[in-house]
Amino acid sequence: MTPARLDATFAALADPTRRAILARLASGEASVAELAKPFAMSQPAISKHLKVLERAGLVSRGRDAQRRPRRLEAKPLAEATEWLERYRDYWEDNYQRLDALLEEMKATQKTNPRRKR
Numbered sequence: 001m002t003p004a005r006l007d008a009t010f011a012a013l014a015d016p017t018r019r020a021i022l023a024r025l026a027s028g029e030a031s032v033a034e035l036a037k038p039f040a041m042s043q044p045a046i047s048k049h050l051k052v053l054e055r056a057g058l059v060s061r062g063r064d065a066q067r068r069p070r071r072l073e074a075k076p077l078a079e080a081t082e083w084l085e086r087y088r089d090y091w092e093d094n095y096q097r098l099d100a101l102l103e104e105m106k107a108t109q110k111t112n113p114r115r116k117r
Helices: 003-013 016-025 032-036 043-055 075-085 088-111
Strands: 059-061 070-072
Touching: 003 016, 003 043, 003 075, 016 032, 016 043, 016 059, 016 070, 032 043, 043 059
Parallel strands: none
Antiparallel strands: 059 070
């Protein structure tokens, strides 16, 4: 994944409305009107969000007669997940050190109950 594509993916995901649109599209394709229903905003506003999602490659536009349904494109999400996975070991190591410290503090407190924190 190129840095620009990763930036576009995370920028698109930064907005709660766009995340909600993606969540809706995860259950199947939908028109702009269908996507706009649960939001207190106009179809043109939803269309602007869709353009951001399309530029990031997260949504594609289909063609069904006069309808232009949008559908979720999962590849950029998979690529973002792959990028995030690189940091999993780092965070897991930190949590393991924190767990060890907490166990040590608990053991100290049991052997020295009068000691104040």
